[in-house]
Amino acid sequence: MKNVNSQFSMTPHTVPRFDIKRHQTKYCTIEGCGKFTRAGKTFCSNHIEHQPYVQRVLGRIAEREDEMALVIRKGTRGVDVQGVVAKEILDYIRVHGERTTSKMAKEMSIEKDIVMAYITVFKRRRLVRLGKTSRGIIVVKVA
Secondary structure (H helix, E strand, O other): OOOOOOOOOOOOOOOOOOOOOOOOOEEOOOOOOOOOOOOOOOOOHHHHHHOHHHHHHHHHHHHHHHHHHHHHHHHHHHOOOOOOOHHHHHHHHHHHOOHHHHHHHHOOOOOHHHHHHHHHHHHHHEEEEEEEEOOOOOEEEOO
16 A cells, blocks of 8 residues: 655745835824724724724714614604615625514614514505515514
8 A cells, every 4th residue: 555645745835935014114194193003994993993894883883873762752754764774784685585573673783673664664664575484573574
């Protein structure tokens, strides 16, 4: 029988080295900070919230929280069908298929009462249908 190990070299192979152009070191642009930044960014890790992308994400989170607070205060009258939360819920149903409101609320980290308010409005506008499982549990489906 042939020695299998003789076919393979046990010595480490060399990895080709790529010529990487070194960029000039950048510093945080927040006045008085002066820390190094990573990957050519304009802000250090302590001031990451000033990055444009982070600003957009924080804005979207604030929108989402404002929309949910309105639904808590006004119920179905507070639902914005064009809002961030409505889009998230509808996208969730499209991607995952039929779901119970309890499972949706848990997986999306949204209070069940808020999910129910959106589902009620979606049903009125014929964006979703309600069905039942064989055990009689109500599920939400895309219309």
